[in-house]
Amino acid sequence: MKQLISTADLTVADVDDLMRLADSFAEVQTRDVPKVPALRGRTVVLAFFEDSTRTRTSFDLAARRLSADVLNFSVASSATKKGESLRDTVETINAMGIDAVVVRHRSSGAPVQISRWTDAAVINAGDGWHQHPTQALLDYYTIRQRIGGLDGAKVAICGDINHSRVARSNVDLFTKLGAEVTLVGPKTLMPPQTSDWPVTVSHSIDDVVAEVDVMYLLRIQTERLSSGLFPTVREYRSRWGLTLQRASALRPEALIMHPGPMNRGVEIDAEVVDDSRCVVLNQVAAGIPIRMAVLYQVLGPGRFEDTAGDQVGVSTDAVVEQGGQAEPTNGAKPLSVDATEVNLEADSQSAIKEASCQ
């Protein structure tokens, strides 16, 4: 695993490795000093071109707990505001000599595009309607902790499927791990075509609520109201929301999940949030060990992916020598510092420096 763009790229073995790593990192969280020196000397840039609080702070904390240096690059203080193209921004960050970029962007496909412009490992922290792979992984980690796994489990994902990157990454991951996924929601919020998705589609939450192991609710964005995709918030709640009444129909060992932030009283009733089956806070807590695992995997073992078999098999001394040569240095980055100065106005460069806090 050299980068993480989509859960579709992960093999079951990759997911298992990440879960085992996350178990180890979850233990690190419980220590008095919840920090390990694993990624000392590595630099991680958090490039969030779209607002995010929980994902960014979670990545930030995860990187710091691995002793990596973190550079926060947010759109509010970045050169993008001044009309710099995404490519120039990425090449600028790249020229500073970094090891990983965590990208959140409103356009689907931005992380893939960025990975073509940089040698650094790219981690997708959400792109448009496309993917949010660490969310899917932390959801699976939470499910694995509570009910052991997903093989043969029934999962309903309910809400605005069409505009949801969480739905897409979770469908990819959950079905890969053997879950039967049902998408639930009004026709107007379903993707135009779901025939090539490995899922069943239902338009009634009442049909599925009694039989699922996991009820996954998506956030309803009120701006969808103005696009006329559903009439009113109250109507949404009464037809698609997990009301207290519907929650009582859920099996006692079922899980209620939500990627947050929740609209209490819309997709989920306030009382349901306090239900012992609701694992929303467990999901948030799982975010840090999962993101530590992803960062560690792409900056640690993932760098040896192509050579792992041969390299480690040769004599021990050769391992050290080969590894030493293969170790990327800042000198290997494609853009020199001079090029940066040509590309950037002096003040926008200082803006980036201010934005960084190590």
Added chain:
Amino acid sequence: MAERERRRTPPYGGVFVARSEILDTAAVRRAIRRMAHEIVEANEGLMDTVLVGLQTGGVPFAEAIAEALMEIEGVEVPVGKLDVAFYRDDINLRPVLPEAVTEMNIDIARKIVVLVDDVLFTGRTVRAALDAIVDQGRPRSVQLAVMVDRGHRELPIRPDYIGKNVPTKRSEAVNATVSSVELGEIQR
């Protein structure tokens, strides 16, 4: 496996093929018992002594030593399990993954910590373990017990309790379990 130091066994390729058995089950048991006696003797009892087995090879030995200490002194010595993957100095050189989750449900502050591992080779695992230990608290002292010392140290690290000194070639491998110690090679 013998040395987690530079593990060449699956999934990274290669299997351990034994050439000769150095210690059988009874001999391993006697060595563990002797090491337990030495720990009691050196520390004048077992006050404030804790055992920390290194994941995963050292853990069965730590548990076996704890059992022997129970028989000798009638004292239950706490056993921790420490994984040192995230403290290794070769994370940038090879794919380092943890072997198992650390379980240190013991307070090591002001304690005598006896690190226990199966095979002592280059000493790099022990160096990582020392870093991992000080992150968990400040022990009064740290001692090292190994089932097999096979030489080839790359760091100034010396064991306090040794089950068996086994002179080896660098290319050889040692497989030490609580039921036998074997010398052999990794074959790909």
